[in-house]
Amino acid sequence: MENFNYYNPVKVLFGEGKIAEIANYIPKTMKVMMTYGGGSIKKNGVYDQVMDALKGMNVIEFGGIEPNPHYETLMKAVEIARRENVGFLLAVGGGSVIDGTKFIAAATCYDGEEPWDIVLKGAPVKGALPLAAVLTLPATGSEMNNGGVITRVSTQEKLAFHSPLVFPKFSVLDPKVTYSLPKRQLANGIVDTFVHVMEQYYTTSENVEIQDRFSEGILQTLLVVGPRVMADEQPNYQDRANFMWAATMGLNGLIAVGTEQDWSTHYIGHELTAFHGLDHGVTLAIVLPGVMRATKENRKRKLLQFASRVWGIDATLPDAAEQAIARTEQFFNSLGVKTRLGDYGVGMETVERIEKRFRDRGNYAIGGIDDVNVDNVREILVSRL
């Protein structure tokens, strides 16, 4: 185990009816900007629940935050937040809305020239509006972490930023709000959670017993609950609750303490989204099996542990590693997620553009471990055609 600092002050309000409690945690004197996405919250009742809970408070709205939230859109919110002297941001939506709202929080208080520098150059976040979240889509973990991923349309870039100042003050996780989600979004959320865990667990780190067990526990939970969530005709509260909590625990920093992290599957996937607009979860399902095969010698110990503990595969079998990779891909397929580039009409041209982009950025390793790098990213993607 490596040395680490761990800090996560997000208050989680979990369960049916918890939206009604949010006003207890927002200072009464502050003007609140409620942010959301494409408007599904107006159809499924979440908007009304939130507005009821905020009755009597000074609330303005900013809707229209896209999946893979656009810098261009978020900067409009920043302008309004500054002009209207907004004191508190309440994100009501999935990871994109929450990530975007974190950026609004930081950019509103940014005193440099161009807030894009926060993501592009890692310009320090010295202040941020307080924010909170009402989660509607379990997937990204953004509701309990301090990171966000922002897309700039004009340059086709999708990049991450982190700051302790953008931890949500609280996040509401009501499993019932997931009832109206399309199965496609649920599938993406399951895949996203699975791959978040893999980026932190499937490494060369040893002697991280608790972190490994917790990671495996989240994966095992997804294997049990994921197919039930996908198959239910009437949503089952407990299944949704277990999935929702799994997604949050998959990326709140806890399983990553004292370990290596990779994130190469995400970084490669981000490029597929940037170039083709593919769903984030889909890109991860495509890329992960390729990354696992390319790294299976270097990360053999953890891969065999994964095979054994998560899949129950006899790790002494000569093809245990390959079986674990194949079953992971089959799991994604079983959720209705296709896992080949060709399934989405993506071909060699994109592979070459992505390889070039990583080369141009000048780093050898793509994620945190150098067994996925500018020299094998092409081969990884070709294996996924």
Next chain:
Amino acid sequence: MENFNYYNPVKVLFGEGKIAEIANYIPKTMKVMMTYGGGSIKKNGVYDQVMDALKGMNVIEFGGIEPNPHYETLMKAVEIARRENVGFLLAVGGGSVIDGTKFIAAATCYDGEEPWDIVLKGAPVKGALPLAAVLTLPATGSEMNNGGVITRVSTQEKLAFHSPLVFPKFSVLDPKVTYSLPKRQLANGIVDTFVHVMEQYYTTSENVEIQDRFSEGILQTLLVVGPRVMADEQPNYQDRANFMWAATMGLNGLIAVGTEQDWSTHYIGHELTAFHGLDHGVTLAIVLPGVMRATKENRKRKLLQFASRVWGIDATLPDAAEQAIARTEQFFNSLGVKTRLGDYGVGMETVERIEKRFRDRGNYAIGGIDDVNVDNVREILVSRL
């Protein structure tokens, strides 16, 4: 899963050398009271490390906090803290020192008549001095939670209190500080952690997949690391690190979210300590097997899951539950902890006193689940003679 709120703002500084960083997290202008126990920190170098880290700050000391910290002792510290206008408390020790320091923090700011009411009557904690911890003994989890257990010698009472105001601002977990611990204390810490997890996991709660997996992961880690920690002639850093992190995760609130909790083993154990001064860990190792046998029908589902997932016992065997209980007791024995009342010279007289005490308190259930109660506590204790 039941509805829950989760909040844990403790910053964890984990790893070798982390004590040197503490001054970064203590306001420079505040007078610091450093609290500690019997003085082992002066022999093992921890005192010097802390004092080096605090160089240039205004520090006073309060030593002599006992195992099972005494109200009477802590009130002396309260008097000094008030007189000296102490602004920050730094607990350097194990769970007793940290628990005691939490009480000092709350009692110093208490404006009622008698601070003992905080534990005896649950009098509300409206203010508390900020506090932090340098942990020297992995066991109680106090370094990352908001509870404390205090003993009043004059009345032979040992009682718990909780307040969000007594979360440590930060806690330092340096596995190296455990190197000088006697094996007996390490064994107690392993048992304590094991039983903490059981109190939150071994219940009738269903549909708590993540919580169950995390609990089982901590237990599995203890089964692997515990015997190595007990057997090592030279301390192994990684084993100590994994044990230390397991102990913290075992009682920081995370595995308990949305679940029932019991704590009957602790409450019964506290009486054994109150009457006979037995080590806390020892009392838990004595009581738990009895509690498990008394509840094995009511909690059958979880007990068989424990048998299967933690011990690898075939849960379809007719004696799977009994095997799991027997192996749990053998595990404690393997750490050098004897698990019978008779091993400590405790007999029927104490059993009767304890039964009477629970009856006098007027609650039927002893912990959070009423299958351990005033009517079967005698039988449970008799089975442990």
